Amino acid sequence: xxxxxxxxxxxxxxxxxxxxxxxxxxxxxxxxxxxxxxxxxxxxxxxxxxxxxxxxxxxxxxxxxxxxxxxxxxxxxxxxxxxxxxxxxxxxxxxxxxxxxxxxxxxxxxxxxxxxxxxxxxxxxxxxxxxxxxxxxxxxxxxxxxxxxxxxxxxxxxxxxxxxxxxxxxxxxxxxxxxxxxxxxxxxxxxxxxxxxxxxxxxxxxxxxxxxxxxxxxxxxxxxxxxxxxxxxxxxxxxxxxxxxxxxxxxxxxxxxxxx
Numbered sequence: 001x002x003x004x005x006x007x008x009x010x011x012x013x014x015x016x017x018x019x020x021x022x023x024x025x026x027x028x029x030x031x032x033x034x035x036x037x038x039x040x041x042x043x044x045x046x047x048x049x050x051x052x053x054x055x056x057x058x059x060x061x062x063x064x065x066x067x068x069x070x071x072x073x074x075x076x077x078x079x080x081x082x083x084x085x086x087x088x089x090x091x092x093x094x095x096x097x098x099x100x101x102x103x104x105x106x107x108x109x110x111x112x113x114x115x116x117x118x119x120x121x122x123x124x125x126x127x128x129x130x131x132x133x134x135x136x137x138x139x140x141x142x143x144x145x146x147x148x149x150x151x152x153x154x155x156x157x158x159x160x161x162x163x164x165x166x167x168x169x170x171x172x173x174x175x176x177x178x179x180x181x182x183x184x185x186x187x188x189x190x191x192x193x194x195x196x197x198x199x200x201x202x203x204x205x206x207x208x209x210x211x212x213x214x215x216x217x218x219x220x221x222x223x224x225x226x227x228x229x230x231x232x233x234x235x236x237x238x239x240x241x242x243x244x245x246x247x248x249x250x251x252x253x254x255x256x257x258x259x260x
Contacts (some may be wrong), residue, residue: 104135146256220237
């Protein structure tokens, strides 16, 4: 089972868009997929057609903290993969995770291990994380097999990327399955001189971590989000290009990690 965390300690870089569409892309190649919404804002949950008001707190990650089995909290989504939804009460999640055994470091790891007996129920799990460093990120990193950081051409993003790199390196000491950090360039304008300069800086510092797939600025990503659809369900004119890019990303990740 591959566990991908979409993380960066800065908001507005497209984490939820990537998490939702990456999960959809994995399901399109016939893999069993679970998306876990770890953000109290519940954007991924709403995007997938589940109103947070219909979710009980114990059906979210809060239930996992309380010892509920993962399988009892998961529900199907209209996008063709399963969802562990978020609830606004997860605003208290950092405090509750920190107060758990071993500061909650192994909560997700243990939940996945329990769910995988006798066999893993999913080939791929995608974690959509809030833009914050803290105990929730730590427990996610302790369970991940790869951390994916979406980056945009902004200086503040580079600062956040450096902080996340440090967090990943620290997590590898307790999670040997965590292969490291992969950097996904998102919302790029390849013809922009500014973006080219930024990309040169990024290549110089993170060359070995850069994913080959680049997600450009496209209306389909914005409009599909507004309609609460994945790009695979949305019918905009540039949607086929974006679908192909996400399928390329899936192929790249499968090449790096295997499909399950």
